[in-house]
Amino acid sequence: MLSTVSLPSLPYVLDLAGTFVFAISGAMAGVRHRADLFGVLVLSFAAANTGGITRDLLIGVVPPGAINDWHYLAVSVAAGIMTFYFPSDIRRRWNPVLLFDAAGLALFAVTGASKALAHGLNPVMATLLGMLTGIGGGMARDILLAQVPTVLRAELYAVAALAGAAVVVTADRLQLPAGPQ
Amino acid sequence: MLSTVSLPSLPYVLDLAGTFVFAISGAMAGVRHRADLFGVLVLSFAAANTGGITRDLLIGVVPPGAINDWHYLAVSVAAGIMTFYFPSDIRRRWNPVLLFDAAGLALFAVTGASKALAHGLNPVMATLLGMLTGIGGGMARDILLAQVPTVLRAELYAVAALAGAAVVVTADRLQLPAGPQ
Amino acid sequence: MLSTVSLPSLPYVLDLAGTFVFAISGAMAGVRHRADLFGVLVLSFAAANTGGITRDLLIGVVPPGAINDWHYLAVSVAAGIMTFYFPSDIRRRWNPVLLFDAAGLALFAVTGASKALAHGLNPVMATLLGMLTGIGGGMARDILLAQVPTVLRAELYAVAALAGAAVVVTADRLQLPAGPQ
Numbered sequence: 416m417l418s419t420v421s422l423p424s425l426p427y428v429l430d431l432a433g434t435f436v437f438a439i440s441g442a443m444a445g446v447r448h449r450a451d452l453f454g455v456l457v458l459s460f461a462a463a464n465t466g467g468i469t470r471d472l473l474i475g476v477v478p479p480g481a482i483n484d485w486h487y488l489a490v491s492v493a494a495g496i497m498t499f500y501f502p503s504d505i506r507r508r509w510n511p512v513l514l515f516d517a518a519g520l521a522l523f524a525v526t527g528a529s530k531a532l533a534h535g536l537n538p539v540m541a542t543l544l545g546m547l548t549g550i551g552g553g554m555a556r557d558i559l560l561a562q563v564p565t566v567l568r569a570e571l572y573a574v575a576a577l578a579g580a581a582v583v584v585t586a587d588r589l590q591l592p593a594g595p596q
Numbered sequence: 597m598l599s600t601v602s603l604p605s606l607p608y609v610l611d612l613a614g615t616f617v618f619a620i621s622g623a624m625a626g627v628r629h630r631a632d633l634f635g636v637l638v639l640s641f642a643a644a645n646t647g648g649i650t651r652d653l654l655i656g657v658v659p660p661g662a663i664n665d666w667h668y669l670a671v672s673v674a675a676g677i678m679t680f681y682f683p684s685d686i687r688r689r690w691n692p693v694l695l696f697d698a699a700g701l702a703l704f705a706v707t708g709a710s711k712a713l714a715h716g717l718n719p720v721m722a723t724l725l726g727m728l729t730g731i732g733g734g735m736a737r738d739i740l741l742a743q744v745p746t747v748l749r750a751e752l753y754a755v756a757a758l759a760g761a762a763v764v765v766t767a768d769r770l771q772l773p774a775g776p777q
Numbered sequence: 778m779l780s781t782v783s784l785p786s787l788p789y790v791l792d793l794a795g796t797f798v799f800a801i802s803g804a805m806a807g808v809r810h811r812a813d814l815f816g817v818l819v820l821s822f823a824a825a826n827t828g829g830i831t832r833d834l835l836i837g838v839v840p841p842g843a844i845n846d847w848h849y850l851a852v853s854v855a856a857g858i859m860t861f862y863f864p865s866d867i868r869r870r871w872n873p874v875l876l877f878d879a880a881g882l883a884l885f886a887v888t889g890a891s892k893a894l895a896h897g898l899n900p901v902m903a904t905l906l907g908m909l910t911g912i913g914g915g916m917a918r919d920i921l922l923a924q925v926p927t928v929l930r931a932e933l934y935a936v937a938a939l940a941g942a943a944v945v946v947t948a949d950r951l952q953l954p955a956g957p958q
Contacts, residue, residue: 445929454929457912468835473649475658477837478898485901536659539666550638554740559916561925563742567626567635654830656839717840720847731819735921744923748807748816 426526430467430480433522434487437552438463438494440515444556445499452499459495460488461559466519466551470527470544474534516553516565517575523549524579525586532587545583546576607707611648611661614703615668618733619644619675621696625737626680633680640676641669642740647700647732651708651725655715697734697746698756704730705760706767713768726764730756788888792829792842793852795884799914800825800853802877804860806918814861821857822850823921828881828913832889832906836896878915878927879937885911886941887948894949907945911937 441462445455464481471479481487528545536544550566557564566572622643626636645662652660662668709726717725731747738745747753803824807817826843833841843849890907898906912928919926928934 448925448929450929453934457929472653472834473659473663478835478896482835482902482906483898485899488902488905534659536664537666540663540669543669544663547641558739558742558920559926559929561742561920561923563629564740567629567631567638567740572634653834654840654844715840717845718847721844721850724850725844728822739920739923742923744810745921748810748812748819748921753815 426529429522430526431486431490433519433526434463434467434481434490435494436515436522437466437519437556438491439498440519440553441556442495442498443515444560445495448560452496455499456492456495458556458559459498460491462552462556463487463491463494463519464552465555466523466527466548469551470523470530470548473544473548474531474536476530476534516569517571519552520546520549520566520572521575521579521582523552524576525582528579528583529586532583538587542583545579549576549579607710610703611707612667612671614700614707615644615648615662615671616675617696617703618647618700618737619672620679621700621734622737623676623679624696625741626676629741633677636680637673637676639737639740640679641672643733643737644668644672644675644700645733646736647704647708647729650732651704651711651729654725654729655712655717657711657715697750698752700733701730701753702756702760702763704733705756706763709760709764710767713764719768723764726760730760788891791884792888793848795881795888796825796829796843796849796852797856798877798884799828799881799918800856801860802881802915803918804857805877806922807857808860810922814858817861818854818857820918820921821860822853824914824918825849825853825856825881826914827917828885828889828910831913832885832892832910835906835910836893836898838892838896879933881914882908882911882934883937883941883944885914886937887944890941890945891948894945900949904945907941911941 438459441458441460442455444462445458450458464487467481467487468479471477471481524542524545526545527548528541531541531544532538550564550572553566554564619640622639622641623636625643626639631639645668648662648668649660652658652662705723705726707726708729709722712722712725713719731745731753734747735745800821803820803822804817806824807820812820826849829843829849830841833839833843886904886907888907889910890903893903893906894900912926912934915928916926
């Protein structure tokens with residue numbers, strides 16, 4: 416999946432970056448709800464990978480990248496352990512959970528849409544799929560904590576999703592490489 | 597998917613009708629919980645398409661119809677916008693959310709079971725799959741709002757599910773066209 | 778799937794055993810929340826089969842065993858009806874729900890990991906998949922009841938998951954039969 420260290424690997428790097436920020440948002444939510452380490456790691460992984468796994472299932476990539484490629488697990492666990500043992504440090508540096516969500520959403524909107532394009536979906540549905548998978552992680556995190564997902568209330572999400580979709584459409588128009596696979 | 601305008605398209609029309617009523621039930625629930633427009637649209641889409649997407653994943657139709665065919669998105673968004681901007685009108689005309697759930701459930705039980713039959717599942721498991729996917733939309737809506745799904749409490753659902761299953765079994769016995777695809 | 782009554786059927790039997798104990802835990806949770814019979818059966822099925830269905834979708838077994846093979850439905854419904862009509866009996870004999878969860882988790886960790894190994898995943902990700910699918914049932918049950926999943930709070934789960942994973946790794950090293958399929 417990262418066969419050559421060149422431009423085509425950009426979506427993959429963005430995917431791992433999105434995984435990292437979503438994992439932190441999941442872990443922080445877990446720490447706030449006083450989950451133990453195992454629970455924090457479950458939340459990290461769920462927040463970080465539900466979006467990508469859903470995307471891959473919907474476009475027929477089986478097993479999904481996050482299940483087949485250990486980098487996603489490693490990034491999620493690293494973010495979770497980091498957040499669990501240094502929660503105040505993490506919070507001090509990157510304060511708002513909402514910002515993490517928005518960043519992860521934008522990143523996953525990009526990689527989700529580009530991967531969907533690469534698998535033959537039309538631009539509109541690829542954008543939808545990017546957005547759907549982008550909001551999947553935050554939804555999974557909030558649902559696991561028995562809360563109404565932030566995405567249903569925060570306008571910031573719409574902006575982030577639109578930004579992500581705009582990047583994808585622009586990249587597609589400019590004929591930039593389109594998919595992580 | 598709607599290649600000729602003849603009897604075989606009936607399940608497809610029923611599927612879109614189920615999508616529409618579930619989208620309204622999702623949007624109404626969102627309006628009541630004071631979600632913004634984006635949140636209402638997410639709830640519309642989730643309530644309307646979680647059932648069908650789950651069904652398609654379970655029988656191996658990838659990408660699922662609701663991801664591949666823009667009509668599902670269009671119907672969901674239209675119902676969501678309609679409900680968001682005219683909520684009192686909608687409520688006045690079609691009052692009980694529960695009725696929408698039951699209607700959507702019955703419709704999806706029909707189309708889900710027939711599509712499962714068409715993909716080779718035996719009648720019993722096809723009925724189960726129809727019912728499972730029929731209750732998926734309402735479950736998704738309620739879970740997203742951090743509530744116990746109505747389906748766990750309301751007897752009406754069992755009746756609707758049985759009605760839907762009965763229609764499917766009857767249709768199958770009468771050799772009526774069996775699947776939307 | 779149970780073609781000969783020999784050693785290879787062990788994972789299948791363990792899978793049905795895990796289905797049974799998770800179905801009871803789902804049904805008991807439903808009874809405590811005063812769900813009707815239909816709701817209890819939905820919870821039984823969801824708790825018992827969400828893990829296995831998720832596992833099968835993730836490794837590309839479509840339709841998933843729990844959808845294709847009526848034994849899973851029969852076991853789930855039997856456990857649900859049993860628990861619904863004799864809840865105090867059931868509770869008296871097998872008291873702690875947490876124990877059922879742990880047992881189901883360990884069983885599914887075993888069968889999930891072995892099935893994932895059989896489908897070509899590497900040992901680390903197969904263990905993860907076993908654990909993921911093992912905790913899926915309890916998560917589904919708790920989420921359906923709008924509660925934070927026990928798995929995020931109870932250390933017992935980590936122990937059960939590790940035990941299950943250890944069994945799988947040991948079996949794999951000893952070249953015992955590895956998969957239910």
